[in-house]
Amino acid sequence: MKTVVTGAAGFIGSHLVDALLAQGEEVIGIDNLAVGRVENLSLAQQSPLFRFVEGDICDAELLKKTFEGATSVFHLGALADIVPSIERPEAYFRANVDGTFSVMEAAKHAEIQRVVYSASSSCYGLATQFPTPETAAIQPQYPYALTKRLGEEIVLHWGQVYGISSIALRFFNVYGPRARTSGTYGAVFGVFLAQKRAGKPFTVVGDGTQTRDFTYVSDIVNALIVARNSHVFGESINIGSGGSYSINELVKRLGGDIVYIPKRPGEPDCTFADVTKAKQLLDWEAKVSFEEGIDRILQTIDMYADAPVWTPDQIEKATKSWFTYLGQEAVKTTR
Numbered sequence: 033m034k035t036v037v038t039g040a041a042g043f044i045g046s047h048l049v050d051a052l053l054a055q056g057e058e059v060i061g062i063d064n065l066a067v068g069r070v071e072n073l074s075l076a077q078q079s080p081l082f083r084f085v086e087g088d089i090c091d092a093e094l095l096k097k098t099f100e101g102a103t104s105v106f107h108l109g110a111l112a113d114i115v116p117s118i119e120r121p122e123a124y125f126r127a128n129v130d131g132t133f134s135v136m137e138a139a140k141h142a143e144i145q146r147v148v149y150s151a152s153s154s155c156y157g158l159a160t161q162f163p164t165p166e167t168a169a170i171q172p173q174y175p176y177a178l179t180k181r182l183g184e185e186i187v188l189h190w191g192q193v194y195g196i197s198s199i200a201l202r203f204f205n206v207y208g209p210r211a212r213t214s215g216t217y218g219a220v221f222g223v224f225l226a227q228k229r230a231g232k233p234f235t236v237v238g239d240g241t242q243t244r245d246f247t248y249v250s251d252i253v254n255a256l257i258v259a260r261n262s263h264v265f266g267e268s269i270n271i272g273s274g275g276s277y278s279i280n281e282l283v284k285r286l287g288g289d290i291v292y293i294p295k296r297p298g299e300p301d302c303t304f305a306d307v308t309k310a311k312q313l314l315d316w317e318a319k320v321s322f323e324e325g326i327d328r329i330l331q332t333i334d335m336y337a338d339a340p341v342w343t344p345d346q347i348e349k350a351t352k353s354w355f356t357y358l359g360q361e362a363v364k365t366t367r
């Protein structure tokens with residue numbers, strides 16, 4: 033069985049590659065290293081079953097060659113940090129929308145049997161129903177969320193029109209070892225772990241009472257594989273821990289000082305997955321508790337020794353456009 037993973041050098045992709053290799057699959061990982069790191073693949077590189085292709089998912093010819101003879105594709109390659117998408121919508125469109133189009137065209141050409149897409153819970157925007165089911169309103173609030181949603185539509189549409197058996201999993205706040213350590217201002221774990229490692233205060237957004245459905249990466253990897261192995265197609269399915277914890281609870285568990293920074297418009301007060309559909313269709317549910325997950329990630333804190341340590345001033349600069357656009361009165365009143 034030959035399997036392709038796009039975004040293989042990234043946080044979730046690299047864990048997925050390790051898991052697929054451990055169960056004896058031949059794996060080809062593709063990544064343009066825009067964000068991902070080859071170090072994430074150091075275990076995989078030791079396996080004769082693994083091959084890494086450095087390249088862009090928008091490169092149709094490269095994808096056609098890479099997909100040849102494969103049976104399934106996990107499509108995780110994307111620009112995945114939320115905040116920079118407001119300043120770089122074109123880059124996000126190219127990677128997340130055009131890139132997904134190329135993946136599905138190559139899948140069609142190579143007669144891939146199964147495509148699993150990593151969709152995002154950000155499609156729910158400022159949800160009002162908790163836990164949030166898949167039937168909740170789709171209301172992306174910023175370019176990252178929109179591009180991930182468009183990718184989801186492309187994947188399912190290609191399934192419907194061209195008969196490629198595909199499924200989309202909507203991940204909720206994934207965390208675990210290798211959570212992004214570099215680059216742009218992004219996911220909370222990368223930011224907090226670098227701050228903790230450097231002995232600096234945690235930059236908590238708002239008053240820290242906002243809650244998130246933190247889902248441990250091994251549960252996500254398990255869901256991806258279970259979904260690929262299932263016969264379910266044409267569906268979007270929430271993949272979350274099924275719980276929701278506040279940022280204040282998170283920093284208490286991590287341990288350290290806090291500095292509060294302004295709440296950002298467009299970001300939800302709560303994310304909380306209704307995982308009934310995942311249980312019913314995939315017989316999947318998360319296994320790693322919040323407490324256990326935090327303990328495990330803390331054991332890898334040295335990975336963040338070279339990561340950028342964000343200060344409130346730097347974050348203010350990095351989020352300036354966010355406040356300029358998403359804080360506009362006109363935007364608020366149309367909601």
Ligand SMILES: NC(=O)c1ccc[n+]([C@@H]2O[C@H](COP(=O)([O-])OP(=O)(O)OC[C@H]3O[C@@H](n4cnc5c(N)ncnc54)[C@H](O)[C@@H]3O)[C@@H](O)[C@H]2O)c1
Nearest residue numbers: 039042043044064066067068088089109110112150203206
């Ligand atoms: N981490 C989360 O909480 C979360 C939540 C919802 C959805 N997702 C989705 O899961 C997937 C993986 O996320 P992650 O957290 O591992 O992010 P990540 O940034 O660590 O991994 C994404 C990988 O895609 C690669 N990539 C970007 N553009 C590319 C291109 N044009 N061609 C080839 N490779 C490219 C990057 O270099 C990176 O290695 C993404 O699609 C993301 O949108 C993640």
